Amino acid sequence: MSVRVGVIGAGIMGADHARIIAQDLPAAELRVVCDATEERARAVGEANGAYDIMIDPMAMLARGDVDAVLIASPDETHADLTIAAIKAGKSVLCEKPLAPSSEECLRVIEAEVGLGAQLIQTGFMRRFDAAYIEMKAALDVGKLGRAVMMHNFHRNVEAPEWFTGQMAISNSAPHEFDIARYVLGSDFRSISAFQGETDGPVAPVVMVIEGAQGQLVTIEVNNNAAYGYDVRGELVGEKGSIDLGSPVYAKYNLGLQSWERFEEDWRPRFAGAYRAQNKAWLESIQKETPDPNAADAWDGYYATLTAEAGVESLTSGVRAKIDPIEMPQVYADRRRR
Template sequence: MGGRTVKSIGIGVIGAGVMGAEHARILASDVSGAHLVAVADADPARAEAAARGARATTDAEALIADPAVEAVLIASPDATHHRLVLAAIAAGKPVLCEKPLATSTAECLEIVTAEARSGRRLVQTGFMRRFDPAYREMKAAIDDNTLGAVRILHCQHRNAAAPSWFTGAMAVTNSLVHEIDVCRWLLSTEYTAVTVIPCPSEASNDPAMFIFETAAGSLVSVELFMNADYGYHVHAEAVCAGGTIGMAHPAVTRTRRNGAEEGSFPANWVPRFRDAYRLQNQAWIDGIRGGTPAADGSTAWDGLVATCLADQIVVAMTTRERTRLTLPESPS
């Protein structure tokens, strides 16, 4: 007896910049069970290039309303996320939104409330590190408790160079939020306090250390360096009661010559997390087709938590005092 055939899901992508174009490429060629219907961007030429033969438009709202678009992926500028996610919820369509879910806690809470009122889990926030094989292996080891309780989770987040328009606050709201989300997921706990220690010799607060305290009694240390020069480098190591588990060198190959061994670091996050984006998008599509959202997908509430904590950490960067971290009450 033949199995039930589940049709391919029509996806619309909003935003055709670096991430939007990458998502469109993944959906067009690297995942199963979905097809790219349309790409929207304010720049028609950029939308056309990212669409790869699918329909291109400058009207994001029309894309969401299009009956052929059954699910929406939002990778447009941060300030547009709030209204576009709400539009997708109102249309009853699943939406994967690149971080941040919205630019303020209040806007995120409005999204969480709208989703709760819809009676369906429609929103996934694009914290793709939850799907990265290295992070997932660490998560499995921590959950199995083979190494004992985590005492300290050390993290490094280094970019080769920050864009000229990047501000100190954006280093937190656009970069540190990845550690905020993935460490919370790795440890299955909430943060209770943070202490920010900028490098004393740098007026730009770059690099800086962020020391988080958690409800589980563990510490999370994050080194954030937006202008590390040598390349893009993300690393995590859990120091546990009975041992450690950490990421290996990010390069998949090593070169040995002239008495030395070397590897290479990518220029930005896209090559490093290419698998994570593909696995995230496949899990999102599988969840839509199967009627059960991806188990490890970052929810609308997770997106709210990341933004809410980031807002408080930005203040803590100024005060340089230990700051208690709080969350709003969930509407559901």
């Protein structure tokens, strides 16, 4: 039986998710596309064969013919929509962030814990990227020995003039925060954030995170790298290291030179990860069991909490402690399975 999905938000990410659900996942039916702008909802819905389009997300959540909800609306709407969805009995895949603040994330967690069941998956798709999967597997089976360091580079072509170093931490870096925790299998103790100087709109930000098991994690976010979208990573263990690979579809050899193209944004680089993430979400709904590799509401909270500590460090110039609440039992039980 197919899972009938409603997508909230018909912007860049909502449109991509609608296409994946409609074209790449036979187990799903794109039932509704909902957006505050009717024209945008209609364009995405018609392009992907949605059964209906709507402009009121709460009305969509009340529908009996929608089993699950994918939230890709503006960040500030995520918490309220996620809470409303799970209270309506809908499974949720919420694009990151789960919420812009840790306090809002805790409201979401409180609502889910109150239900006594996990219905929320947070959209950290890198957990389903083939390169990160191989990196984590190499560590888990002992090939690298004990993890010592993990280096991460996140570079974009260009940021708007209003973009700030704080936004690099709160908007760009959460993917690095989550994938580092996931690959290392370790929480964090503290974060230190630094920003250089540049003549451009926003200078690169570098963060150093101390892991709970003594690992060091470095993260560079350069939102004005100019040359292309580029994500790199290296996991260093006591026995060796492993570099993150990226898919390369063509190599040019012309005029005594050899080169490869960079993409303009993140979507081509992680297209396979988005498909795998959404497939795992649908299968978890059908099995009524959270996917063991997917990020849950607790992971969404932890990434936002880490971002807040990073902004605090950048602002104050000193190391900031990462101090989460005690993990609720429902999330602890999942991690012991």
